[in-house]
Amino acid sequence: MDIGTTIVGLIVVVLFVLPIILIARSANGGEKQLIDELNKIAAVQHCKIAHFDVLKNAAIGMDNEKFHLFFVRKKQGEIQNSTIDLKEIKKCQVVSSSKGTKSKSGTYKEIERIGLQFTYLIPTKNINTIDFYDVHTDNGPINGELQLANKWETKISKSVLEYAEKPKIASIGA
Numbered sequence: 001m002d003i004g005t006t007i008v009g010l011i012v013v014v015l016f017v018l019p020i021i022l023i024a025r026s027a028n029g030g031e032k033q034l035i036d037e038l039n040k041i042a043a044v045q046h047c048k049i050a051h052f053d054v055l056k057n058a059a060i061g062m063d064n065e066k067f068h069l070f071f072v073r074k075k076q077g078e079i080q081n082s083t084i085d086l087k088e089i090k091k092c093q094v095v096s097s098s099k100g101t102k103s104k105s106g107t108y109k110e111i112e113r114i115g116l117q118f119t120y121l122i123p124t125k126n127i128n129t130i131d132f133y134d135v136h137t138d139n140g141p142i143n144g145e146l147q148l149a150n151k152w153e154t155k156i157s158k159s160v161l162e163y164a165e166k167p168k169i170a171s172i173g174a
Contacts, residue, residue: 030074034059037072041081045070051155053148055132056140060152062086067163069156071130075137082130084118087163091119092156094149095129111135114145116153 031054038059042049047068052061058073067086072079095117098109114133120126133145 030057031059034072034074034079037079037081038070041072041083042068042070045083053152055145055148056143057138058132060130060148062155062159064159067159073131082128084128084130086156086159088120088122088125089118089156089160090121092153092160093117093119094146094153096146096149111142111146114142114149116149116156 034054034057035052038052038061039049042061042063045063045066045068047063047066047070049061049070050064052059057075058071060069060071062069069082069084069086071082071084073081093116095113095115096111097113098111100107101110111133112135113131115129115131118128118130120128132149133142
């Protein structure tokens with residue numbers, strides 16, 4: 001075989017493989033940044049993330065021992081975070097909003113927003129919502145956000161129930 005053909009073949013392989021490697025690295029770098037940020041906000045609360053999931057631009061995690069939920073989201077280049085004390089939560093539910101759109105083939109619903117909504121035990125506290133997907137700020141179509149929101153609703157509801165059923169220690173001398 002000719003050495004020139006071998007060199008051309010190697011160059012072609014590198015030109016096809018290199019972009020794939022670079023894309024994979026940049027995706028993992030964004031995921032690592034979200035996980036690091038999640039661990040950082042947990043450390044501030046003296047918590048340790050036991051379970052977590054990462055979306056394309058957000059991460060959610062929970063400390064099962066201290067009943068805290070942590071959420072970070074990269075929005076327009078800025079990282080926003082939320083910490084929710086699950087001991088104060090009455091209910092967690094998936095919320096979504098959509099709009100009907102007409103086309104030649106009929107009418108269909110386009111999901112605009114998916115999130116988890118938290119209702120507090122204390123009625124005067126405002127309802128809190130964390131967004132998994134927002135059509136106005138997220139690039140691209142929905143990619144598993146609804147399934148992940150449902151998964152976390154179940155996990156959080158179980159944790160809230162577990163804490164509610166946990167025996168409380170009464171203070172002595174009151």
